[in-house]
Amino acid sequence: MQRSDRVLKQVVAAFEHESHLKLHAHPVHLSFEDGALIVAGEVPDIASKKRLLQLTRMHSEGERLVDQLRVTANPPVADGELRTRICERLAQAVDFRNCVICARVKGQLELLRGTMDEAGNDGSGVIEVTVDDGVVTLTGQVISLSHKRLASVIAWWVGGCRDVVNLLELVPTEADGDDEITDVLHLVLETDPRVRAEQITINVENRTITLAGWVATEAERRQAEQDAWCLDASGGVVNHIQVRA
Template sequence: MQRSDTVLKQVMAAFERESHLKLHNHPIHMNLDDGALIVAGEVPDIASKKRLLQLARRHSEDKRLVDRLRVAVDPPVADGELRTHICERLAQAVDFRNCVICARVKGQLEVLRGTMDEAGNDGSGVIEVTVEDGVVTLTGQVISLSHRRLASVTAWWVGGCRDVVNLLELVPAEADGDDEISEVLHLVLETDLRVRAEQITIKVENLRITLAGWVATEAERRQAEQDAWCLDAIGGVVNRIQVRA
């Protein structure tokens, strides 16, 4: 059985090869506890977090993975402020116009838009937002996988999230696949004003996303990749976008 420090060395070496980034200023810790591999620490962005977790899973010999990685936020955002901004963003999004929007505040449920009686109606759903120590938890139900993934992206786009835990249920059930991921990522890139979606191509194979095309700046290239990593339940992201002045 591998030791946790051996797994950590393998994961960090693979991370540096794949991302060309070093995390010396962001210490990462891995510990084996009761058959589970606990991955903890702080990373600079969502792409680093998701990539590290996938590499840890690959090198963990099928052990259960416990995610305690958090994204660094400077300056930190108060939980109440972050919760308010996420609820406002969800309420303004066209894709969630039929959803009841709620917030969990000090253990109490506050309905911010709509009524709970509307939550079960056709074409609607309910999203409840809870924030604790910068970790956003989304609960309730939505009507499609696209809506479920878009809820995560919407939360990440509000600056200040240290993590997003998406527990939204899907009603009715829906099969996932490459076409679904491609479709929702096209929508995400078209919505994000920081990237020029028409210059980026998307290929999804076995849930793994490959981005290609060209953009004007390195910041835009990185943002497109960040957007892709914000999606839940994907098999990884390969960024082949080129920067052309």
């Protein structure tokens, strides 16, 4: 058995042991190239993507990991439309009211709100959105880790997004930690209208998020977990939320 096949078998077995999802309907491929382990394929949601990446790291035998997993867009959305939707959603968000919002279109920068001269003002920043084959790249600068993570979550919330690459810089720099992750997840859940944040408790320890409390539907339970996985901040998500009709 080839090394990549052995690692893939271990990852798939671990994934299917802890998940309802069976990967035969969502082929995932692992390969070793130039000293890196490449994981590629399509999965149905962000939670599946992040969980697979986490398990792959655990079984990667120390190799560098290259993420080429994509979330299936159903229905697909054209890059231009997706870019417009994300820019509009960012512009509408209260937490980005002072940010310059712009898009990269065929190599050209298009300003949607503000001017580049305003990007360096106190309390301001700039977010540039690029979309290529459903993969969203965020560049520019923001004023806090919470703003950086919230930008990723907003991009994921827009239907049609297949992946988010968050390259936003922090000005000034800021220390990360469990308290920061807790604070931004509270903000995310309070912002998401599909979730009743007051009924969900959050505990973060060593970057692992544990959700508890109760919600009315299984869909709401899953949405809260999806929001936590969107943060690009966790060592994993444990969902202990209960459903009570």
